[in-house]
Amino acid sequence: MLKPEILDPQGQAVQRALPRLGFEGISDVRQGKRFELEVDGPVDEAALARIHDLAESFLANTVIEDFTVRVENVAEAAK
Amino acid sequence: MLKPEILDPQGQAVQRALPRLGFEGISDVRQGKRFELEVDGPVDEAALARIHDLAESFLANTVIEDFTVRVENVAEAAK
Numbered sequence: 001m002l003k004p005e006i007l008d009p010q011g012q013a014v015q016r017a018l019p020r021l022g023f024e025g026i027s028d029v030r031q032g033k034r035f036e037l038e039v040d041g042p043v044d045e046a047a048l049a050r051i052h053d054l055a056e057s058f059l060a061n062t063v064i065e066d067f068t069v070r071v072e073n074v075a076e077a078a079k
Numbered sequence: 080m081l082k083p084e085i086l087d088p089q090g091q092a093v094q095r096a097l098p099r100l101g102f103e104g105i106s107d108v109r110q111g112k113r114f115e116l117e118v119d120g121p122v123d124e125a126a127l128a129r130i131h132d133l134a135e136s137f138l139a140n141t142v143i144e145d146f147t148v149r150v151e152n153v154a155e156a157a158k
Contacts, residue, residue, distance in 0.1 A: 001113065001115060011114070011115075014114070014137075014138070017137075018133070018137075021133075021136075021137055023129065023132075023133045023137075025118060025119040025120060025126070025129075026116050026117065026118060026119070026130075026133075027117045027118070027119050028115075028116070028117035029114060029115070029116050029117070030114070030115045031112065031113070031114055031115075032112075032113045032114075032115070033110065033111070033112065033113060034080065034110070034111045034112060034113040035090070035093070035108060035109070035110055035111075036080060036090075036107075036108070036109045036110075036111070037105050037107070037108050038105065038106045038107035038108075039104060039105060039106070040104040040105070040106050041104060047104070050102065050104075051105075053102075054097070054100075054102045054105075057100075058093075058096075058097075058100055058102075059093070
């Protein structure tokens, strides 16, 4: 996601359009990217650290973007 | 996220680039969008249903995309 201090014109456009479309009560919208990575082997701490590096160095532009790494399928991850 | 049956050239490009960049063991990458909505008032079931409608009718292209709605800040949501 874009850092809070970075303007997000796409999100703002969506937010302004919502009342016209009948959706009230949304005070802010921010748009960002999402990557789903499928990992070979166990998603252990080492793998997560590697993916964190990957996200930091390659997927996100850390000058303007924040990112979080999340394990989606815990059952798969625990294999 | 794009549905599994829809090709994702952006994600594929990322996936193919990873070994060159020293990241092995990622078997698949898919790229999608993410929206963060700030909701006025309580995030109760009615609000979530409304947001689900909004996502379905406006944020996602449900012909080619799946979406999930998730409450991020449970403490805030419980207010």
